[in-house]
Amino acid sequence: MAEIEAVSSSEMIDRLGELGNPPVWSLVITVFGDSVMPRGGVVSASALSSIFHRLSIRGEALRVALHRLAKDGWIVRHRLGRNSHYALSDIGRAKFLPASRRIYAIAPVLNGPWRLVALRRPPHPETAMSEAGFLQLSPTLFLGPRQAGEPPANREAIVGDVRHLPDWARSALAPEPLQLDYRRLHSVLSEQMATLQTASGLEPLDAVGLRTLLVHHWRRLLLRHADLPADVMPEGWRGEDCRGLVLALHEALSRSADPWLDGAIGPRVTHRP
Numbered sequence: 260m261a262e263i264e265a266v267s268s269s270e271m272i273d274r275l276g277e278l279g280n281p282p283v284w285s286l287v288i289t290v291f292g293d294s295v296m297p298r299g300g301v302v303s304a305s306a307l308s309s310i311f312h313r314l315s316i317r318g319e320a321l322r323v324a325l326h327r328l329a330k331d332g333w334i335v336r337h338r339l340g341r342n343s344h345y346a347l348s349d350i351g352r353a354k355f356l357p358a359s360r361r362i363y364a365i366a367p368v369l370n371g372p373w374r375l376v377a378l379r380r381p382p383h384p385e386t387a388m389s390e391a392g393f394l395q396l397s398p399t400l401f402l403g404p405r406q407a408g409e410p411p412a413n414r415e416a417i418v419g420d421v422r423h424l425p426d427w428a429r430s431a432l433a434p435e436p437l438q439l440d441y442r443r444l445h446s447v448l449s450e451q452m453a454t455l456q457t458a459s460g461l462e463p464l465d466a467v468g469l470r471t472l473l474v475h476h477w478r479r480l481l482l483r484h485a486d487l488p489a490d491v492m493p494e495g496w497r498g499e500d501c502r503g504l505v506l507a508l509h510e511a512l513s514r515s516a517d518p519w520l521d522g523a524i525g526p527r528v529t530h531r532p
């Protein structure tokens with residue numbers, strides 16, 4: 260096996276950055292979910308500035324993002340002495356907590372046995388099928404996981420159990436662009452894991468920056484599709500491989516990141532959802 264060249268923290272951050280430049284406001288939400296919420300939910304402007312400075316994001320861009328999030332009702336701001344502090348609003352918590360449960364889960368929530376429901380004609384846009392937990396494969400075809408309720412009564416519906424989805428249905432659940440993005444993420448995360456296994460240690464703030472980008476890129480892809488296991492996804496699906504790498508990298512980075520976060524934000528008081 261070839262030797263792995265030493266890679267700096269900056270190079271690791273840059274490599275994750277090649278997956279795309281996330282909006283600053285979206286990164287702020289990631290920081291809240293990954294680092295702030297487990298520590299009481301309140302963070303100072305100075306702590307946020309330190310994290311975003313390490314990610315090479317200008318202070319003005321951070322201030323604009325915080326202003327936008329406050330205006331949109333995601334966060335609230337208050338002053339304590341000379342420093343501003345921020346917290347997720349009740350609306351922000353309600354929107355973020357369901358996503359947070361998915362981000363740190365060790366396995367997909369949805370699973371079989373599976374039911375297919377075929378309708379003779381497309382349903383109303385506000386269909387009760389999605390409200391019952393069914394996933395739309397086509398205008399008239401729906402997949403129901405075990406957790407889905409009974410399909411709404413419909414004289415023109417055909418309901419049947421299914422063991423193996425055809426390839427076209429799998430592709431409907433995970434289109435090729437999504438699969439490609441997961442392959443790219445898997446490649447980068449594999450490199451990061453190999454690098455961390457040979458690294459002598461990370462500076463705490465470097466680890467915070469890396470962990471923030473790690474969770475952000477995972478969250479960005481995870482929330483683009485239903486929370487389904489690999490057995491109903493297309494052949495070569497990398498989503499679950501990425502999940503394993505994300506959780507392992509998160510644990511490894513936390514050994515350096517958590518002490519800095521405990522000092523800058525406060526000690527950990529709750530587990531993640």
